[in-house]
Amino acid sequence: xxxxxxxxxxxxxxxxxxxxxxxxxxxxxxxxxxxxxxxxxxxxxxxxxxxxxxxxxxxxxxxxxxxxxxxxxxxxxxxxxxxxxxxxxxxxxxxxxxxxxxxxxxxxxxxxxxxxxxxxxxxxxxxxxxxxxxxxxxxxxxxxxxxxxxxxxxxxxxxxxxxxxxxxxxxxxxxxxxxxxxxxxxxxxxxxxxxxxxxxxxxxxxxxxxxxxxxxxxxxxxxxxxxxxxxxxxxxxxxxxxxxxxxxxxxxxxxxxxxxxxxxxxxxxxxxxxxxxxxxxxxxxxxxxxxxxxxxxxxxxxxxxxxxxxxxxxxxxxxxxxxxxxxxxxxxxxxxxxxxxxxxxxxxxxxxxxxxxxxxxxxxxxxxxxxxxxxxxxxxxxxxxxxxxxxxxxxxxxxxxxxxxxxxxxxxxxxxxxxxxxxxxxxxxxxxxxxxx
Numbered sequence: 101x102x103x104x105x106x107x108x109x110x111x112x113x114x115x116x117x118x119x120x121x122x123x124x125x126x127x128x129x130x131x132x133x134x135x136x137x138x139x140x141x142x143x144x145x146x147x148x149x150x151x152x153x154x155x156x157x158x159x160x161x162x163x164x165x166x167x168x169x170x171x172x173x174x175x176x177x178x179x180x181x182x183x184x185x186x187x188x189x190x191x192x193x194x195x196x197x198x199x200x201x202x203x204x205x206x207x208x209x210x211x212x213x214x215x216x217x218x219x220x221x222x223x224x225x226x227x228x229x230x231x232x233x234x235x236x237x238x239x240x241x242x243x244x245x246x247x248x249x250x251x252x253x254x255x256x257x258x259x260x261x262x263x264x265x266x267x268x269x270x271x272x273x274x275x276x277x278x279x280x281x282x283x284x285x286x287x288x289x290x291x292x293x294x295x296x297x298x299x300x301x302x303x304x305x306x307x308x309x310x311x312x313x314x315x316x317x318x319x320x321x322x323x324x325x326x327x328x329x330x331x332x333x334x335x336x337x338x339x340x341x342x343x344x345x346x347x348x349x350x351x352x353x354x355x356x357x358x359x360x361x362x363x364x365x366x367x368x369x370x371x372x373x374x375x376x377x378x379x380x381x382x383x384x385x386x387x388x389x390x391x392x393x394x395x396x397x398x399x400x401x402x403x404x405x406x407x408x409x410x411x412x413x414x415x416x417x418x419x420x421x422x423x424x425x426x427x428x429x430x431x432x433x434x435x436x437x438x439x440x441x442x443x444x445x446x447x448x449x450x451x452x453x454x455x456x457x458x459x460x461x462x463x464x465x466x467x468x469x470x471x472x473x474x475x476x477x478x479x480x481x482x483x484x485x486x487x488x489x490x491x492x493x494x495x496x497x498x499x500x501x502x503x504x505x506x507x508x509x510x511x512x513x514x515x516x517x518x519x520x521x522x523x524x525x526x527x528x529x530x531x532x533x534x535x536x537x
Contacts, residue, residue: 137261159486168220263380351481386444404445413502
């Protein structure tokens with residue numbers, strides 16, 4: 101076949117990108133993943149500023165988007181193993197295009213909730229189908245690079261999507277953001293039509309047997325295996341625990357940002373978009389700096405958590421004193437830029453650490469387990485944040501979040517010191533060689 105490379109080919113990125121089927125697949129993935137996040141700012145501006153939603157109503161908007169992804173993973177994975185993956189992705193894109201376009205006509209919160217729940221169900225279908233399709237169109241020697249590029253696109257879209265959405269919100273307004281977002285899903289579906297519907301590379305008998313065993317193995321047993329591996333490696337175990345705690349605390353305030361900005365008299369509805377854009381730029385700057393800085397990953401996480409805590413703690417008391425205008429816009433966008441840098445230094449080093457310390461045969465289960473744990477924090481944080489803001493007000497909630505994040509940064513430093521003492525250099529390689537049953 102045209103795309104098929106011999107096993108003797110050098111598995112470089114350049115040779116991988118000569119694979120037309122793979123290029124087409126990741127192009128569609130890039131556009132579809134951007135669509136996952138492009139509407140977020142427009143939706144929050146619509147609900148939070150135009151409709152003046154309460155803190156708990158903002159919380160339910162967040163939960164309706166996240167819960168389907170948390171609960172639907174096992175079901176979506178089973179479908180991706182049994183149905184044609186190409187058409188599963190296309191159907192997911194087309195349905196999401198219709199749902200996002202439907203937000204234009206929503207005029208009540210319950211309608212938004214239903215649309216977000218349905219969209220979340222189809223969001224969760226796309227990813228496992230895409231992951232399985234990669235293995236169908238990429239030879240084994242290129243698989244690791246292919247997955248790395250796909251993961252980079254998926255994670256990068258979480259940064260670029262809201263940032264680009266913020267720019268669109270400021271430039272064209274809420275409803276046009278929904279129209280453009282719906283178009284991205286349709287464009288992704290059209291591009292996927294060019295991806296071969298069949299596998300370009302035949303699986304070996306052993307791979308077929310492994311795949312059958314994977315289908316028979318339960319989701320709970322996979323999660324248990326991932327958890328057993330995590331607790332074997334102290335730096336991963338405590339790093340995951342601290343990351344989940346930081347994410348939970350961060351979401352207490354982050355999910356209520358629109359409520360904080362609403363304290364500013366005569367606020368421009370574009371302000372949220374500019375703030376999130378600045379946050380995305382900050383995270384991208386942190387990503388570039390993380391690639392060059394050779395210090396401990398846990399030390400970088402500690403500095404990132406402290407920077408976010410300082411920004412959240414200081415911005416809250418002054419929000420009610422600000423007035424709409426360019427000085428306020430400059431102050432807030434600069435603050436969110438710093439918070440974005442802090443977020444990047446908190447989450448990116450952990451992802452690098454996880455990649456470095458996880459053997460290939462455990463990658464799926466370990467990353468799946470970590471994603472489940474962080475998703476649980478992403479659900480719990482907004483719920484607690486809505487309750488806290490309703491009970492105490494938005495400024496106290498942000499100050500509490502800031503103080504807690506600074507405390508977390510010291511906890512990370514303490515854990516780093518403990519790990520440096522207790523964990524020998526040989527402990528990690530030895531543990532990595534032990535298969536998890």
